[in-house]
Amino acid sequence: MSGAATLGQETIDVEGVLVDTRHWIDGRRVRSRTTFADLSPIDEAVLGHISAGGTAEVDAAVAAARRAFPAWRALSADERAHALERVADGIDARADELARVETRDNGSLLRSHRRSVMPRVGHNFRFFAQQVRTLMHPDREIRGHRERITYNPSGVTAVITPWNAPLMLATWRIGPALASGNTVVFKPPEWAPLTASLLADITSDAGLPPGVLNIVQGLGPDAGAALAGHRGIRRLSFTGSVPTAGKVAAAAAPNIVPLSLELGGKSPLVIFDDADFELAVSLAVEQFDNAGQVCLGAFRILVQDTLYNRFIEAVVDRARQLRQGDPRDESTDVSALVSRQHFQRVSGFVERARAEGASVVLGGGPNTELGGLYFRPTILTNVSPDSEIVTEEVFGPVLTVQTFGTEEQAIEMANDTRFGLAATLLTGEPERAERVSAALDAGTVWVNCFFVRDLGAPFGGNGHSGIGREGGVWSFDYYSDIKNTVFSPTGWNSEQKGSR
Structure with a gap:
């Protein structure tokens, strides 16, 4: 069974779930003259032909968002929060459908979607709904004057997100943007657009007014570029690669649009x-999660030389036990890469590393038993510190292992990168944990743990890993225009003042 069937020009059946292939603009479905094929990484089967938007569709979506903005911003924080909670209820009610569709669409594990990813999608809306209810700064006093600090909606927010966790990463931005009182135009990834379409249905069923959330599908150079450079947007949140971020920033710069960029690692x-x-x-073995297609993954393993031999033997043995296969099978640990283009990119990194002298202690190429886009979990040693495989983001199931001798050397090697999204530190000494974690240059540092983060904490990267922080109040700092109003104690009409 292919897992997808065309019921008509506009609707496809994906794993038993009906998905509309059209855009969602101003509360209705809109078709484009052109389409693009959406292929499943599982078997490279065509799931459907998706409406491909460009300048015209982006113009219509931004116009709809601008029309909807005054009424949406006029709602109280509590009214907007209730609306977002209804959306969260709809997500929870359809969580298994969302999980099945996204697994088929981007190849991530079904068990992960069911256990953690889709619950997080609903939580993204609930968390920021609760946050906006309590969002305030106490009034300040200066020389007898009263200062009132308020969060005001900024306007239309553009959201552009990647394919590795499409719905979760999108709602992590859409949630606070809508809670802030902004309206949104969302461009989903062309390699995994389907759950975005289901989100449109869910928000409509939840009663979100037309134009508050708009979804324009399409290719990056067309829909993405048109949205990033649009004069009608007032915020732009982008998650993706460093090269694409440079193009996005250049497009937004003439319009002086504030950017939030979450990039590579x-x-x-x-x-x-x-x-x-x-x-x-x-x-170490956990880094093969999602076939290594995780921006936060710790793919540069730095192990103290006295532990190296024991460690590499144990890691290789454990990684060999990982089961690779169809992500719809609950027993699968590692699935396929997202596309043929990305598969070739990852293969190229490993081939060039081998040519430069890297030793392959595990994997090193395609899984010939499965064929298609399945790349074996790979571990490389004897890599040069300045080699491409060590310095560039591969975004696949490829780990490098290097050794260090001293604490100072460990810090120097860890920080020897243009990225700075995250770092993980394992040590049994509390004092060392304090010293080294303080010296690591990263937006998030995990000590004796990994991938633990509350939505109220700031998240973002240093260096080429991004610009800005989101999460908790930091999200509202970005998606809002923050105003300071200063009230003088003098100058009031005496009668009016006395009657108050």
Whole structure:
């Protein structure tokens, strides 16, 4: 069974779920004259032909968002919060459908979608609904004057997100943008657009007014470029690669649109010889999650030389036990890469590393038993610190292992990157944990743990890993225009003042 069937020009059946292939603009479905094929990574089957938007569709979506903005911003924070909670209820009610569709569309594990990803999608709306209810700064006093600080909606927010966790990453931005009182135009990834279409249905069923959320599908050079450079947007949130971010920023610059950029990573996993050994092995193997297509992944493993031999033997043995296959099978640990283009990119990185002298201790190429887009979990050693495989983001199931001798050397190696999204540190000494974590240059540092983060904490990267922070109040700092109003104690009409 292919998992997808065409019921008509506008609707497809994906894993038993009906998905509309058209855009969502101003509360209705809109078809484009041109389409693009959406292929499943599982077997490279065509799931459907999706309406491909461009300047005309983006113009219509931004116009709809601008029309909807005055009424949406006029609602109280509590009214907007109730609307977002209804959306969250709709997501929870259809969580299994969303999980099945996204697994078929982007190849991520179904068990992960069911257990963590889709629950997080609903939580993205609920969390920011609750946050906006309590969002305030206390009045300040200066020389007898009263200062009132308020969060005001900024206007139309453009959201452009990637394919590796499309719905979760999108709602992580759409949630606070809508809670702030902004309206949204969302461009989903062309390699995994289908759950965005289902989100449109869910928001409509939840009673979100027309134009508050608009979804324009299409290719990056067409729909993405038109949205990033549109004069009608007032905020732009982009998640993706560094090269694309440069183009997005250049497009937005003439309109002086504030940017929030979450970009790539080449994060280190620093393991001292006093660390919990079982934890070190488990976290190293965990980096193969989602076939390595995770921006936060710690793919540069730095292990103290005294621990190296024992560690590499254990990691290779554990990684060999990972089961690769169809992500719809609950027993699968590693699935396929998202597209043929990306598969060739990852293969190229590994081939060039081998040509430069890297040793392959695990994997190193396609899984010939499965064929298609399945690339074996790969571990490389004997890599040069300045080699491409160490310095560039591969975004696939490829780990490099290097050794260090001293604490100072570990810090220097960990920070020897143009990225700075995250870092993971494993040590059994509390004092060392304090010293090294403080010295690591990253937006998030995990100590003796991994991938633990509350939505109220700031999230973002240093260097080429991005600009800005989102999460909790930091999201509202970005999606809002913050105003300071100063009230004088003098100058009031005496009668009016006395009657108050």
